[in-house]
Amino acid sequence: MRDTDLPIRCSTLRGLSALFTESGGSGPELLAAYGFDEASIAEGESFVSLRLAVRVLEEAADRFALPDLGLRLAAQEDLHVLGPLAIAMENSRTIGEAVEYASRYLFVYSPALSLEETDDPLGIPGVAGLRYAGTTVNASPQAIDYGIGIVHRVLKLISGDTPYGLRSVLLPHAPLAPESSYREYFGAAVRFDAPSAVLRVPGHLFSTPVSGGSDLLRDIAVDHLETHFGHQHVPMAGLVAAILDEHLGSRDPDLSAVARLLSLHPRSLQRCLSREGTTFSGVVDRVRKSKALDLITTTDLSFSQIATRLGMHEQSSLTRAVRRWFGSSPSRLRREGQQLEGRSALID
Structure with missing residues (x-):
């Protein structure tokens, strides 16, 4: 199976219709042209190929003159777009534990995506990296903006919807929108044409407690994920x-x-x-x-x-x-x- 045939949840496209309508188009009509209906997107349990989801993002961004479409879409999401993984993350003991769960189980949301903790690509002491990636060789810039935008959004949410000390963002493509749009979204400097998509964060971030969590809810969610998806394949x-x-x-x-x-x-x-x-x-x-x-x-x-x-x-x-x-x-x-x-x- 080609990487672009890997499935991704339709919930990826939540909010697209509203963005299209705000831009003067007909959101439902455009989604219908790609074979989607808003009900299947809203219920969140259906899947679509990564290839089609990427095509919708790229073509819609061009058609409606929304170069920052990926960031706009990410800004509308909350943690619960990730389903049971969200429960495990928001009830983790520390941000590091939440990132570990994301790294281990993000494939449940889509086998085409990955997240891993890395050393700082710039080699600065006390700084670590969170690398977001897809499995495709020629990754879609809009999809990368959306994906790493979601990671940033999730980190803010489990940090109490406050800044978590993001140092800078590295993206593997040229800016799709004015650089000010990226700085406004991330609240940090953004470098382009980097080898990979990385959030550069304080090294101590991973030991920061997640407040208000429930050990019981976390254990139930992790048990569900491990029971159903512990085999780690598509x-x-x-x-x-x-x-x-x-x-x-x-x-x-x-x-x-x-x-x-x-x-x-x-x-x-x-x-x-x-x-x-x-x-x-x-x-x-x-x-x-x-x-x-x-x-x-x-x-x-x-x-x-x-x-x-x-x-x-x-x-x-x-x-x-x-x-x-x-x-x-x-x-x-x-x-x-x-x-x-x-x-x-x-x-x-």
């Missing part, structure tokens, strides 16, 4: 399962439809799943199995209603599937549901 099967879980029942599970949601060719999606040791039908079966067990044992829905929710046309299809999955009929499974132990073991 979670394609997980992304497909999440899409199926959301849409199952509204239509028949369809490889082409899921591939479109990920902006991938169906054959590319099949190859990705094959590399993870599974198939599209295999993911469908696992999602149905998990959902069937939950609906049968924890609800009073009729079996025909459950079959419909699983995208099955007939109750008999549910009966055959339940016998294959659990060696039992749906009615017996429901009767014995309260006595089942190790429910997760049945799903695995």
Whole structure:
């Protein structure tokens, strides 16, 4: 799979429509031209290819004469654009711990992005670097501005929405907008045409406490991230399962439809799943199995209603599937549901 085919959450594009409208255009119409709708962007769980997201940013910046589009978009975001990672970060004990979680789990937001603590590129004692990068060889300048702008925004938020001592910013491209726009956004000097995108910060920043956090919320969030994404690779099967879980029942599970949601060719999606040791039908079966067990044992829905929710046309299809999955009929499974132990073991 090409780097630009890697998925990124649609929430990346939140706020674009409003920015387009402010600039005299029709935000919804432009997004629709790229195959987006505001509802899918707002709900935040859908994915799009990095290639398409970058194309929207670059072409929209040019079309609406918004050279600082990446920075403007970043300015509208808050920490919770990062989902469960946000909970772990804002409840971290120190800023360093929050950065560590971002470095470890940013791929959940998009496997195309990375953040790492580095030595100061300028070699100044007492200064450290936070390097933001994408996986593409020719990274989009607007995407870089947006990404490192988000990192800056997050650091401010977990610092109590106050300055955190940013010394300067290094960017690997020429200025897209007047340099004053960059200085105003970051509140620090900005150097361009650098080898990589880096926030230069005080070395002691990483030991600075994050106030107001909850150890319990942090532990829950980290446990969730580690359980679901601790394998540290592109979670394609997980992304497909999440899409199926959301849409199952509204239509028949369809490889082409899921591939479109990920902006991938169906054959590319099949190859990705094959590399993870599974198939599209295999993911469908696992999602149905998990959902069937939950609906049968924890609800009073009729079996025909459950079959419909699983995208099955007939109750008999549910009966055959339940016998294959659990060696039992749906009615017996429901009767014995309260006595089942190790429910997760049945799903695995």
